[in-house]
Amino acid sequence: MITLSGVRKEYSGEVAIGPVDLRIPRGGVTALVGPNGAGKSTLLTMTGRLLGLDAGVIEIAGHDVARTPSKDLAKVVSVLRQENHFVTRLTVRQLVAFGRFPHSRGRLTAADEEVVSRAIDFLDLGGLENRYLDQLSGGQRQRAYVAMVLSQETEYVLLDEPLNNLDMRHSAQMMRHLRRVAEELERTVVVVLHDINFAGHYADRICAVKDGAVVEFGTPEEIMTGEVLTRVFETPVTVVDGPRGPLAVYY
C-alpha cells in the first residue's frame, strides 16, 4: 500500500500542492488523472522520491520514502519519468540490465541476466535487444524504458505518462502490457494518464487530481460519469456507453 499523509509541496507563491491524503491499495493498476498542472506528476515523482516534500509523509509498503535509504527503496519501488533523453548510446539489453543495479550493483549474475531476458521478452523486445536505443522508434524506446523498471523487480511501479507521444496502437499495446504487469507479475502499477478513456478502460482505480488536491478516488464505474468528469476537468463531459465500456466524450 502507498500512503500519502498531509503531503505538501510549495512552488513559488500561489502554486502549491496539498495537503494530500491518499491511500493506494496493493495490486492492480491505479491511474492518476486530472487537468494540466493539477499536480499528478508532482505527486508521482514525490512518491518515487525523485522530488522532496515540504511537509507530510509518504510511505510505500511501510517504508517512509524520505527516510529509507535510496538503495533499499530501489528494491521496493521503481519510477519512470516522462522525459527520458539519454545521450549515452546503450543497447536495449544494456539499458534493461541497469534495472538490476539495486540488486547487483553492476556485476550481473546469471540470475540477473535471466531477469533481464524475461523483462525484455515480456515487452516483446526480444528481436531488438542488441539494437541501440537511438535506432528504435518512440514506441519501442518507451517499451525499453518500461522493461528497465520491470527488471528492477519492485513490488511498486510508478510511471509518469507512459503513453506520451505514442500513437493509438502503441498506447493500447502499452496499456495491455501494464495490465499484464499487474495481473501476471502481481505488481502494483501507478500511472499518470492524460486520456481519461484509457484510464476508464484499463485501470482498476482512478484517482482524480485537481488544483493540487485529490478530488475523487474510486473505481472506473464511479469516476466515469459525466457529472464527476465535468467537475474534475472543468469542461462539459458526457459519458456514453461504448461497445467496450463507458466512453467520455468531451469534444
Next chain:
Amino acid sequence: MTTETPVPQARRGGRLLDGKLLVGTAVVGALVVLSLFTGVYDVFGADDGGEMFAITRVPRTVALVLAGAAMAMSGLVMQLLTQNRFVEPTTTGTTEWAGLGLLTVMVLVPGASIGARMLGAVLAAFVGTMVFFLFLRRVTLRSSLVVPIIGIMLGAVVSAVSTFVALQTDMLQNLGVWFAGSFTSVLRGQYELLWIVALAAVAVFVAADRFTVAGLGEEVATNVGLDYGRVVLLGTGLIAVATGVVTVVVGNLPFLGLIVPNVVSMFRGDDLRGNLPWVCLLGVGTVTVCDLIGRVVIMPFEVPVSLILGVVGAAVFVLLLLRQRRHG
C-alpha cells in the same frame, strides 16, 4: 547457444580481452616502442646511450601513456556526468583552473615542491569543475552546444586571471611554457608523481557502472538507488586529480578527452566498463602519435604536442559537430 532458452549470456564479463582489443594493444604497444627509440640522441651508439635512454626516453614514454590514458578517461567521465558529448577538461575550464592553482602556489610559495604545486592544481581543478557542474544543474541547458561554449568562456576568464597574475608577478614566461603542453621536459626525477593518475584510472574502472548509471541522468540514477550527488563528487574528484597532475607535469593537452571517447562511442556504444580499455588505448595512441609528429616535423627541434593535438582535435571536433547536425 546450446541451451534451449535463446538467452544471450552475460555479454559483459569476459569481454575485456577479445581479439580486437589485443590487436589494438599491439598497435599502441608498437607506437610506444617507436616513441622510445625516436630522438636526436643516439641511444645505441653513444657511450652514455643507455643512461640517456633511462633519463629521458623512458620517462617521456611512460608520461605519454599515463597522460594519454588519464585525459581520455577524464573526458569520458565528464561527458557522462554532464550528459553532454562536447565536454572535457579543456572545454569546461578544468585545465585553466588547474593552471591557476599551479600559479597561485608558485606565487605564494616560491620554490614549492612539485607535490605542493600538484596539490594546488588538483584543488583548483576540483573547485572549478564543481562550479561548472553546479552552474549546469542550475540552468539545465538543453542545447548541447551551449555547454562547451560556456565552459570555454569560463576557461578563458580563468586563464585571463592567470595571465594577469603572471604579469604582475613576472611569471608570464613560466605560464607560457606551461600552457603549451609538451613532453620535452619530462625527465627522470620529475615525472614520477604522474603515476598518481594510474590510481585514478583504476578508481574509474572500479566505479565504471556507477558512472554509466549517472550518465542516464539524476532521476534514473536515483530510481535504481544510486546516490547521484556522491557519484558526481567522486567523478569530479578523479577528473581533478587526473587533470591537475597531468597539467603540472605535462601541461595542457587540448581536445584529447573530447575526441577519444566520442570515437569509441561511435563504434562501440557507451557501455563504460567495456569501453574503458579502448578509451585508454586510443588516448595513449593519439597522444603518442601526436608527440611523435611533434618530435620529427622540425627535427632536431620539437613542436609542443599541444599544438599538434589542437590541430587534430579541432578538425575532429568540427567533424563531430557536422555529424551531430546530420543526426538531428
